[in-house]
Each structure stands twice: as structure tokens, then as C-alpha cells.
Amino acid sequence: MEKNLDRIMEQILSNTDILGCIFTDKQGLCIGAKGRATPESAGYIAAIANQVAKLEPNKETPIITLENDNQKCIIQNIGPITGAIYKNI
């Protein structure tokens, strides 16, 4: 069942500069994680996406970027799924 998701995550990781990716459901439970992303972070990623979406409730779901000097984490919620990608800058 998760073969498709695995394939998509492999495709994402094959891009240069991508360090890891993770997908979670609305409850913050990990659907899949590869690379640098850990399943333990699933809850926090879903929580960040939910909280930030409250800033503008009537707009489309936002794309959230957390950034430090050399890496960034991009989070987006689409429907019941929240995805996050860890990337080198």
C-alpha cells in the first residue's frame, strides 16, 4: 500500500540538496519518513501546519519555511496530509 508513497519519497530525495522528507496525517501520526527526517517529528510538523493555518483561516493553506544558516524545512498541508521537506540552502 505504501509503495507509491515510498517511490515518491525516493524521487524527492533524489533531488540535489534535499536531505529528508516526512508525511503526516491530521492527527500528527507519521505516514512516511525518509532521509534526515525522523518519525518523532511528525507531531510537531502537523502542529506547526495547523497553528500557522489559523493566522489566515479563510485563505489557502500556507507554505511554511523554517530556515537557519545552512538548512531549511518547508512545510505544507494539503487536505488531510501534511508534508515537510528538509533542504540545504
Place this chain on the structure above:
Amino acid sequence: MAEEIKKHLQDILNKIDGLQCILFTDRDGVPLLKVNTEKVPESVVKPSFISTFCLAIDQGSKLGLGRTSNLICIYSQHQIVQMNKLPIIITFVASENCNTGQILALEKQLDSVVGVLTSTVAET
């Protein structure tokens, strides 16, 4: 010491949206430490309810998947997450739409509290 731990737990309780109670008990469901909001239903924190977890993990281990570590029950109005840290059981009571993953991620954060309580239970 107990006050410090309670404050730490209260901070965690406030940080997670929908989390209503964190309860540490021994294997018989006897409460050792509890922080909660007013919303928690009384029946959930009764020893008879919590000790059912011990029976459930015994059954769970028969599935051949190893030791049961967590038990998540989602009901129509609440969800209960219980963690196996025997001789300590940690019980979280939250609203049904609370972020389950965030509760599960608390496991490592609570290791120090479990350590203190385990040594206390062992001494008595």
C-alpha cells in the same frame, strides 16, 4: 522537587492544544502524579480504568510483535494515550482532535520524570 516536576508537566500541558491531563500511575492504577485541566471526565482517571492497560498490554504481547509500548484509544469525545514504562504507566487524556503525534513525541521529554518516579516506587 514534586512542585518543580508538576510545574514542568503543567507547562507541557499548556503547550499542546487539546491535552487535558497527564497522569503517572503505578501498574495498579494508583495515581502518583497528576496535572489536569477542568475538562477531564472523572471516569477516565479512576484506577479501575487505568489498570485495564496492564491487561491490554499483556494481551498485546501475545501478538508476537514484541513488548507493547503505547496504547492509543480514540473515542467520540476524547482520546487516551497510555505509555508502558513499567512499573510506571503514563496516561494522557486529550480531546478527540488533539495531535496524537505530538503526545507520542513527549515520551523522551518525560523520561527524567519516569526515572524519578521509578526509583520512588522501587523504594516503597
